[in-house]
Amino acid sequence: MLNFTVGPVMSDERVLEIASHSSPYFRTPEFSTLMKENEALMLRFLSAPAGSRCVFLTSSGTGAMESLVMNILNDRDKVLVVNGGSFGQRFAELCRLHKRNMTEIKLDYGHALRREQLEPFAGCGYTALLINMHETSSGVLYDMPMISSFCKEQGILLLVDAISAFLADELDMTALGAAAVITGSQKALAVQPGISVVALAPAALERVAANEEVCMYLSLKEALKNAERGQTPFTPAVTTLLQIHARLKQIEADGGPAAERQKIAGVARQLRAGIADLPLTNISESPSNAVTALHPENVPATEIIRVLKDEYRIWACPNGGAMADKVFRIGHIGHITEQDNQTLIDALHDMKNRGLL
Ligand SMILES: *Cc1c(COP(=O)(O)O)cnc(C)c1O
Numbered sequence: 033m034l035n036f037t038v039g040p041v042m043s044d045e046r047v048l049e050i051a052s053h054s055s056p057y058f059r060t061p062e063f064s065t066l067m068k069e070n071e072a073l074m075l076r077f078l079s080a081p082a083g084s085r086c087v088f089l090t091s092s093g094t095g096a097m098e099s100l101v102m103n104i105l106n107d108r109d110k111v112l113v114v115n116g117g118s119f120g121q122r123f124a125e126l127c128r129l130h131k132r133n134m135t136e137i138k139l140d141y142g143h144a145l146r147r148e149q150l151e152p153f154a155g156c157g158y159t160a161l162l163i164n165m166h167e168t169s170s171g172v173l174y175d176m177p178m179i180s181s182f183c184k185e186q187g188i189l190l191l192v193d194a195i196s197a198f199l200a201d202e203l204d205m206t207a208l209g210a211a212a213v214i215t216g217s218q219k220a221l222a223v224q225p226g227i228s229v230v231a232l233a234p235a236a237l238e239r240v241a242a243n244e245e246v247c248m249y250l251s252l253k254e255a256l257k258n259a260e261r262g263q264t265p266f267t268p269a270v271t272t273l274l275q276i277h278a279r280l281k282q283i284e285a286d287g288g289p290a291a292e293r294q295k296i297a298g299v300a301r302q303l304r305a306g307i308a309d310l311p312l313t314n315i316s317e318s319p320s321n322a323v324t325a326l327h328p329e330n331v332p333a334t335e336i337i338r339v340l341k342d343e344y345r346i347w348a349c350p351n352g353g354a355m356a357d358k359v360f361r362i363g364h365i366g367h368i369t370e371q372d373n374q375t376l377i378d379a380l381h382d383m384k385n386r387g388l389l
Contacts, residue, residue, distance in 0.1 A: 041366025
């Protein structure tokens with residue numbers, strides 16, 4: 033099967049080879065050294081400010097989202113959540129679950145956030161803003177420099193879910209003044225699922241240290257304490273961490289995150305150009321490099337997903353809820369070759385010729 037979803041995605045040979053071995057024992061100096069390198073490489077790739085730290089949680093990306101809400105925020109915070117789709121919705125639900133004083137900025141599906149939509153919240157005592165830099169469900173990449181200036185002007189802590197944006201779109205933690213940035217192993221890192229990554233600038237580290245402990249498994253205090261010696265509090269997804277190490281080293285050798293981003297942008301460009309003549313409308317007002325969200329004009333999206341899977345051995349990414357029949361997505365992250373892209377482009381044209389698109 034060719035996989036054009038947005039995670040888990042396809043991995044390269046080197047990463048696959050690592051998964052063919054048993055996980056090594058991890059309470060060793062060797063594993064600690066590898067973890068220290070993982071932390072240093074992640075902080076460098078994120079352009080994190082001096083004094084930042086990075087920890088690796090054994091959880092899906094949602095675990096990292098929840099860790100921000102539990103460990104950095106507290107019940108005295110006044111929180112803004114940008115909700116432009118299912119991942120923004122998830123931040124809002126996490127805030128409600130953990131009883132945070134939260135206001136949602138709801139966006140129409142596929143639309144970007146504009147400065148005028150933030151303006152009503154200026155000078156109202158907000159202390160933190162949670163945003164999914166790339167709302168993966170609609171393919172919208174938010175204007176992070178604009179959001180960052182608003183947060184800086186207002187003295188608001190900026191917490192960024194970059195789970196599907198890391199490596200795919202430009203991300204500079206220092207320039208944004210982001211207090212925290214999270215990502216996950218199964219998106220553009222392109223290794224198996226199981227690890228989420230939490231990078232914390234000094235402003236967030238202070239929060240974590242000062243806040244009361246409210247959980248054990250997702251405690252950032254515990255994760256940070258253990259990471260000082262290159263360890264994790266509990267048994268981690270060891271093999272996924274080895275794969276992350278191999279990928280980060282490879283990206284470094286190949287020219288760093290900018291080169292990786294160019295590669296992903298090229299995959300997106302090729303696909304978008306290849307399907308431009310088909311009755312598929314890109315619904316995102318400001319598309320990311322990671323995903324193209326498409327509205328089929330003639331047939332239900334669910335049917336396209338099914339035919340691609342059953343007749344062409346290709347996974348595309350369905351949308352949930354109200355959008356299930358209206359939108360499907362094509363991912364550009366992971367180990368996708370030019371030939372793979374062409375296979376999908378040809379399949380969609382074949383479907384058009386058969387009257388299935
Ligand atoms: C994939 C993703 C997540 C996390 O999803 P999990 O299934 O928990 O790994 C969170 N936010 C965004 C923007 C994502 O793309």
